[in-house]
Amino acid sequence: MGRASAVVLVAVAALTAVASVRAATQNADTTRAVSIYAPRGANGTCARVLPLERLVDPRAPLKGAVRALLEGPTKTERAHGYGGWFSPRTARHLKSVRIARGVAYVDFHSFARDIPNASTSCGSALLLAQLDRTALQFSSAKRAVYSFDGSTAAFYGWLQRSAPPQAVDT
DSSP: OOHHHHHHHHHHHHHHHHHHHHHHHHHHHHOEEEEEEEOBSOOSOTTOOEEEEEEEOTTSHHHHHHHHHHHOSOHHHHHTTBOOSOSGGGTTOEEEEEEETTEEEEEEOOOTTTSGGGGSHHHHHHHHHHHHHHHTTSTTOSEEEEEETTBHHHHHHHTTOOOOTTOOOO
């Protein structure tokens, strides 16, 4: 290999390294790591969920996390024993999210038909564990309130539970 070829290879390697650093920096600015929570295997408890990492828009991390949760575990994660209520059937059910005075308000298009067994006592405990752990990972959210199409009564009624105190329909 001639001297000119070696210089070209070094220059290409340097440009590749600069491009990799630049891409990593841009990726850090355009995504934020968050967790979604899902059960793994038959763990003997209704509300035990474990974190799975997702990358979301850093300008709306709660919205991104809830959207990712609604998509459910990936095929690979499911092959490793992760499960839960959420799947591609529930992926597009998020209407809105907001945090006000420490409360994360999360409104969904009803997914009751897509996951009918979530209204059992163990089922609702698992559903709320997945939702709560995902929503409450953010320091600005101290508690979470959920609704179907703006109605907390519809969401919590479906789970055969009372709406949280001071929950207001959105």
